[in-house]
Amino acid sequence: MRILVIEDSPRLQRALERGLKNAGFAVDVVGDGELGLVFAGRALYDAVVLDLMLPKLDGLEVLARLRGAGSEVHILVLTARDAVEDRVRALSQGADDYLVKPFAFDELVARLRALTRRAHGRKAPRLTCGNTELDTSGRTLSVDGRALELTRRELALFEFLALRQGTPVTRIEIEDNLYGERNLPSSNAVESALSTLRAKLAEAGSTCRIKTRHGVGYVLEDGPA
Amino acid sequence: MSSLRGALSAGLLLVGAVLLALALAGTYALANDVLLRQFERGLFERATALATLLEQRGEEVELHFSDEVLPRYAMHERPEYFQLWRGERELERSVSLALRPGASLPRPVPAAGETVFLELALPDGRAGRLVAHAFAVHHYAADAETGADPGPAEILVVVAVERRELDAAVRRLLVGMFALGLALLVLLVVLGRRVLDAGLRPLVRLADVLGRIERQESSLAALQDLPLPRELAPIRARIAALTQSLEDSLERERRTSAHLAHELRTPVAELRATAEVALQSPDDGPGAQQALGDARAIALDMQEKIASLLALARARAAAPLPRETRDLLALVRPLWESARANAERRGLVWSLRSTTDLPPVLVHAPAVSTVLCNLFDNAAGHGDATHPAECVLEADAREVRVLVQNGAARLTPADLARLGEPFWRAEGSDARAAHSGLGLALAAECARAAGLTLSFRLDSGLLTATLAIPRA
Numbered sequence: 001m002r003i004l005v006i007e008d009s010p011r012l013q014r015a016l017e018r019g020l021k022n023a024g025f026a027v028d029v030v031g032d033g034e035l036g037l038v039f040a041g042r043a044l045y046d047a048v049v050l051d052l053m054l055p056k057l058d059g060l061e062v063l064a065r066l067r068g069a070g071s072e073v074h075i076l077v078l079t080a081r082d083a084v085e086d087r088v089r090a091l092s093q094g095a096d097d098y099l100v101k102p103f104a105f106d107e108l109v110a111r112l113r114a115l116t117r118r119a120h121g122r123k124a125p126r127l128t129c130g131n132t133e134l135d136t137s138g139r140t141l142s143v144d145g146r147a148l149e150l151t152r153r154e155l156a157l158f159e160f161l162a163l164r165q166g167t168p169v170t171r172i173e174i175e176d177n178l179y180g181e182r183n184l185p186s187s188n189a190v191e192s193a194l195s196t197l198r199a200k201l202a203e204a205g206s207t208c209r210i211k212t213r214h215g216v217g218y219v220l221e222d223g224p225a
Numbered sequence: 226m227s228s229l230r231g232a233l234s235a236g237l238l239l240v241g242a243v244l245l246a247l248a249l250a251g252t253y254a255l256a257n258d259v260l261l262r263q264f265e266r267g268l269f270e271r272a273t274a275l276a277t278l279l280e281q282r283g284e285e286v287e288l289h290f291s292d293e294v295l296p297r298y299a300m301h302e303r304p305e306y307f308q309l310w311r312g313e314r315e316l317e318r319s320v321s322l323a324l325r326p327g328a329s330l331p332r333p334v335p336a337a338g339e340t341v342f343l344e345l346a347l348p349d350g351r352a353g354r355l356v357a358h359a360f361a362v363h364h365y366a367a368d369a370e371t372g373a374d375p376g377p378a379e380i381l382v383v384v385a386v387e388r389r390e391l392d393a394a395v396r397r398l399l400v401g402m403f404a405l406g407l408a409l410l411v412l413l414v415v416l417g418r419r420v421l422d423a424g425l426r427p428l429v430r431l432a433d434v435l436g437r438i439e440r441q442e443s444s445l446a447a448l449q450d451l452p453l454p455r456e457l458a459p460i461r462a463r464i465a466a467l468t469q470s471l472e473d474s475l476e477r478e479r480r481t482s483a484h485l486a487h488e489l490r491t492p493v494a495e496l497r498a499t500a501e502v503a504l505q506s507p508d509d510g511p512g513a514q515q516a517l518g519d520a521r522a523i524a525l526d527m528q529e530k531i532a533s534l535l536a537l538a539r540a541r542a543a544a545p546l547p548r549e550t551r552d553l554l555a556l557v558r559p560l561w562e563s564a565r566a567n568a569e570r571r572g573l574v575w576s577l578r579s580t581t582d583l584p585p586v587l588v589h590a591p592a593v594s595t596v597l598c599n600l601f602d603n604a605a606g607h608g609d610a611t612h613p614a615e616c617v618l619e620a621d622a623r624e625v626r627v628l629v630q631n632g633a634a635r636l637t638p639a640d641l642a643r644l645g646e647p648f649w650r651a652e653g654s655d656a657r658a659a660h661s662g663l664g665l666a667l668a669a670e671c672a673r674a675a676g677l678t679l680s681f682r683l684d685s686g687l688l689t690a691t692l693a694i695p696r697a
Contacts, residue, residue: 011495011519019502080490101494105501
């Protein structure tokens with residue numbers, strides 16, 4: 001899942017970037033409204049964390065312009081403004097969620113996960129593929145009820161594929177959603193990660209397979225290899 | 226607690242009672258005098274009646290009198306008395322007196338044409354009143370025998386009657402007056418209470434409305450709509466003005482508290498997020514170092530905000546500051562230059578202009594430095610590139626003015642009144658991280674404490690802060 005953070009406080013930028021990466025998101029961070037509008041308009045993100053008091057372009061203006069341009073990206077407003085009229089205004093202008101500073105980091109992560117699930121038409125926090133189940137809130141993967149040890153990136157890769165189960169995704173899409181702007185992967189990093197995940201799933205007896213469609217991409221399906 | 230109604234009641238009752246007593250006493254004296262005069266007129270008429278019965282023939286004077294005609298002078302239970310004198314010689318006396326051996330009426334000597342009235346004890350012991358008047362007797366022209374005319378003889382007529390009727394009338398008058406006095410006093414209490422109630426009603430209504438004043442606008446409107454007499458209108462106006470002023474102050478304080486809470490949200494959010502993220506990866510040494518560094522920076526920012534708040538509080542509480550003669554340009558130039566880097570980093574044109582013969586000023590240098598420093602920081606941090614930022618020093622015969630001008634396209638005229646409010650920022654301001662939001666508030670308070678005048682003006686997106694400083 002790839003998240004764009006538009007926040008002008010450098011210290012909060014650092015904390016958000018680090019914390020969201022720890023939670024398995026790919027994160028891009030920008031510090032002003034104009035840049036935020038450019039990044040958010042690229043349709044790469046599963047969700048945007050948007051501050052309201054931003055230099056150059058106010059957060060509400062960013063929100064209005066994005067929605068005006070037809071952007072469907074999920075936007076969570078993260079702001080110090082706690083008045084009801086501020087919340088109403090932001091939600092009325094197209095924000096999907098609103099969180100007031102100071103906030104619990106776990107709550108921010110949970111809200112972002114809920115937004116990304118919603119982006120893929122799902123509401124339950126568990127993604128299943130055959131006998132394999134991913135708990136997106138607990139960040140655990142189990143095969144026939146037995147926990148399978150995966151790294152953060154492997155979990156994120158499985159989640160990305162599971163959300164698009166049956167639909168092929170390209171290598172580029174995987175790169176975009178697993179790695180932020182500042183963490184461009186090496187050319188074979190995606191293949192390497194896919195190979196490791198395949199091996200771990202097979203070893204655990206998962207019926208879920210990551211299949212390669214030549215010339216198209218990769219798809220997660222339940223069934224024999 | 227003393228009561229206005231009680232004091233007015235007592236005062237009104239006392240004054241009313243005194244006036245009533247004086248009025249009744251005067252009326253009693255007047256009525257008493259009228260009764261006495263009526264009684265005396267009757268007494269005099271008795272004496273006159275006796276005098277008309279006198280007849281003079283030559284030297285001889287006779288009284289043509291009989292008890293049948295005037296039985297009141299006969300001897301009975303409550304007789305009246307008379308005694309007639311011609312000079313030193315007693316001419317006649319009433320039967321009632323003649324039958325009392327040794328008894329005699331007093332013989333006053335009235336001046337010619339005058340009448341004397343006296344209180345006396347009648348020969349039978351009753352209280353009486355006496356009249357004495359000298360009458361000229363009706364006489365015939367000349368003595369028939371001698372032909373001589375001696376002229377009218379002068380007879381002193383003394384009549385004495387009991388004064389029981391007079392005393393009874395006076396007593397009835399007195400009792401009547403007393404009863405009337407009591408009735409009027411009761412009436413005074415009852416009517417006085419009603420008059421006081423009516424008179425104090427506006428005051429009671431005012432107290433009632435004031436007692437119910439709350440922070441809703443409707444209660445102030447009730448005060449404004451209250452019908453009051455002219456005398457209470459200034460009280461209402463003053464209370465309304467004070468209440469409004471208090472409400473404005475409370476509103477400012479509420480906004481300041483809200484702004485302060487808002488200002489603290491971001492650093493607290495930074496601190497909390499930094500700590501929570503660091504706790505997720507306790508083994509990440511560099512990450513922990515970074516988190517600790519961020520936490521320290523956040524703490525320093527908050528410390529700076531607290532210092533600014535304390536400075537603001539001290540400036541608000543400060544007594545008028547002592548002033549000294551200083552060269553203003555020497556004060557302004559280094560402060561202006563110290564803000565240049567920030568202004569130019571934000572793309573502002575930054576210039577200082579002064580008249581060549583700028584006179585010295587009378588200032589408290591630290592206070593005016595604080596004011597200028599904050600004005601310059603505000604121009605550098607908030608000014609936009611629509612106008613050059615300029616500091617102009619100019620003087621007239623009375624004062625020297627420092628004009629700090631910068632572009633402020635986001636400001637509206639309505640914002641001017643809030644420029645000195647702590648933590649207030651114009652809508653869409655982008656300088657949150659760089660400024661505490663207390664600069665102009667501190668400038669305004671320091672200017673006030675230093676006896677300077679700081680004002681703001683907005684003309685077509687150009688904000689001008691004017692600091693007026695008296696010449697030395």
